[in-house]
Amino acid sequence: TDFQVPAAGGDIYRCFVVPTSLPKDVYISGIECQPGNRRVVHHMVAYVDTRGEARKKDAAEPGPGYTCFTGPGVEIHGYLGAWAPGRQPDQLEDGMGRSLPRNADVIVQVHYHPDGKAEVDRTRIGLRFSRTPIRQILHRFAALNQDMKLPFGESNTEIQAAWPVPVDLVAHAVLPHMHLLGKDMLMTVTFPDGRTQDLIKIDWDFNWQYTYYFEKPLELPKGSVVKVVAHYDNSADNPRRPKEMKPEEVRWGEATTDEMCIGFILVTKKGQDLTRPGEKDELMDIFKAQIDDYRNKRDEANRKRAKSARSEGIGRTETR
Numbered sequence: 490t491d492f493q494v495p496a497a498g499g500d501i502y503r504c505f506v507v508p509t510s511l512p513k514d515v516y517i518s519g520i521e522c523q524p525g526n527r528r529v530v531h532h533m534v535a536y537v538d539t540r541g542e543a544r545k546k547d548a549a550e551p552g553p554g555y556t557c558f559t560g561p562g563v564e565i566h567g568y569l570g571a572w573a574p575g576r577q578p579d580q581l582e583d584g585m586g587r588s589l590p591r592n593a594d595v596i597v598q599v600h601y602h603p604d605g606k607a608e609v610d611r612t613r614i615g616l617r618f619s620r621t622p623i624r625q626i627l628h629r630f631a632a633l634n635q636d637m638k639l640p641f642g643e644s645n646t647e648i649q650a651a652w653p654v655p656v657d658l659v660a661h662a663v664l665p666h667m668h669l670l671g672k673d674m675l676m677t678v679t680f681p682d683g684r685t686q687d688l689i690k691i692d693w694d695f696n697w698q699y700t701y702y703f704e705k706p707l708e709l710p711k712g713s714v715v716k717v718v719a720h721y722d723n724s725a726d727n728p729r730r731p732k733e734m735k736p737e738e739v740r741w742g743e744a745t746t747d748e749m750c751i752g753f754i755l756v757t758k759k760g761q762d763l764t765r766p767g768e769k770d771e772l773m774d775i776f777k778a779q780i781d782d783y784r785n786k787r788d789e790a791n792r793k794r795a796k797s798a799r800s801e802g803i804g805r806t807e808t809r
Contacts, residue, residue, distance in 0.1 A: 490553040494529045494601050494608040500744045501601040504557035506543045507614070508594050516586030516626075519617030520579050522572035522597070526610040531600040531745055532574075532698075535614055537567035538594045559743060559787055561596045565780065567773070568629050569595065569616075573666075575697035578615075582661075585757065586623040588770065589616075602745045622764050625757040627661065628772045630779060632676070632717045633751040635786045639670060639739040644724040648750045650717040655775055657759040658709040662702040663689050664753035667719060668745060669729050671695065674719040676752045681712040688715070688754075695729070700755070708759060717752035741790065 492503060524530035538544075542563035546555040555562075567588055570579045581587070589595075599612055632652035639646050665674040671693035679685045689701055709715075723730070723739050731746060739748050758772050 490611065492553055492599075492601075492610050492612075494526070494610055495603055496605055496607045497603055500531070500558075501603070502556065502558040502743065503554045503599050503601065504543060504546070504561050505554040505597045505599065505612070506538075506547045506594050507597060508544070509589065509592070511589065511591050511593065514588070514590050516619040516623040517569060517589050517616050518581045518586050518619035518623075520570035520587075521615040522570055522576075522578075523613045523615070524572060524599075524610070525612045526608050527574075528604050529601045529608045530572075530610060530612065531602045532572060533597055533599045533612060534571045535569040536561055536565040536596045536598065537569060537589060538563055538596050539566045539590050539592075540564065541594065543594055543596045557598055560784060561598055563596070564777075565596070566590070566593070566777075568776070570614075573698035574695065575699050577700060579700070580617075581627055583621060584624040585627050586619045586625075588626055588773075600743070600745075624763055625761045626763070626770050626772065627755055627757055628776050629664075629753055629755055630776065631751050631753045632715045633749070633783070634717075635741045635783070635790060637741050637748060637750050639721050639723040639748060641723055641736050641738055642725070644722045644726065645672070646721045646723065648717075648719050648721065650719075650750055650752060652715045652752075652754070654709045654711055654713040654715065656771070657711050658756040659759050660688075660703065660707045660709050660754055660756050662700050662755040664698070664700045664755070665689065665691060665693065665717075665719075666698065666749055666751040666753060667693050667695070667721070668748045669695055669731065670721045670723050670727065670739060670748055672720040672722050674717060674752065676754075677716050677718075678707075678709060679714045679716060681710055688752075693719075709756065715752065715754055717750065719750050721748065
C-alpha cells in the first residue's frame, strides 16, 4: 500500500500492520526491511503483536496504518528486525532465529522525515522462515541514556550509558545508534572479575548504521556491564547539523533533529536449546521489561516537556 508523505511538517511515525495468518508457531532466520523511498524514510523497525491490538488501532484511523510517534502503542511480543541508512539484512546463523507465533501480526513502524516536496512510499519487508530446528532465539538489548542533554555551542559533549547483564548470555553483534550530531561511540564490557574488553569503537556516520557481528561469539557472565561512551557536536560549526535546527540544547527524542545514545547488543541465552522438551525463552520477559522501562522514562520526559512548554507559554503571555 502506498503512503503519502506531505511536503512539509514535522516527522511522521506510521505503523503498518501485516497479518501473517500463520497456522503454527514459526521461527525467522532472516529479515530484510526495504524502504520504498529513501528520500523520506529515516528508519523502520519490525515488531510482533500476538493480541491483535495494532489491528484495532489501524481500523480506527483513516488511511493505511496508524500514527505511532513514540512507539507502536501496543504491547509488543518480540523484535524481528530493522532498517536504517547503511543497515544490511539480518541473516542469522544456523540454529538461531526469532520467534513469530501463530496468527501473529507484524507491525512495521516507519519514521518519515519530509524533504520539502510531496513523496510516496511503499515500504516492504521480507521474511525467511527457518527450515532447520531452532535452538536459540536472538534478542536485542540496549545500553542507553534517555537523560542526555547536549548544550548548544559544545562540540564534544560526552554521554555515557550502561546495561547490566541479567543472566549468563552470549553476545553475537553490536549496533551503535545516534542521530545527526553524533561523532563517535565506544562500547565495552566489564566482566565480574574486573576485566574490560572493547566491543566496538567507531567514528559515527548517520548514513552507515551497520550491525557489526563478532568473528567469535563472546560470553557475557551474569553481572557483566555493557558500557557506552559517545561524543556529540551541537555547535554551529558542525556541517552535519541541519540549518533548520534552532540554536538550542538538544535532548533525547524520536525526531531526526533530536538525539539518541544507544548501544544495541544482540545476544542469546547461554546454554539455551529449544529442541529440548519444556525449554522456554526466558529472555522474552527481560526484553519486555526493558521495553516497559524505556516507555515509562520516555513518557515521563514527554510530560515534563509539555509542562515546561506550557509554563513558557504562560510566561510569555504574562510579559506582553
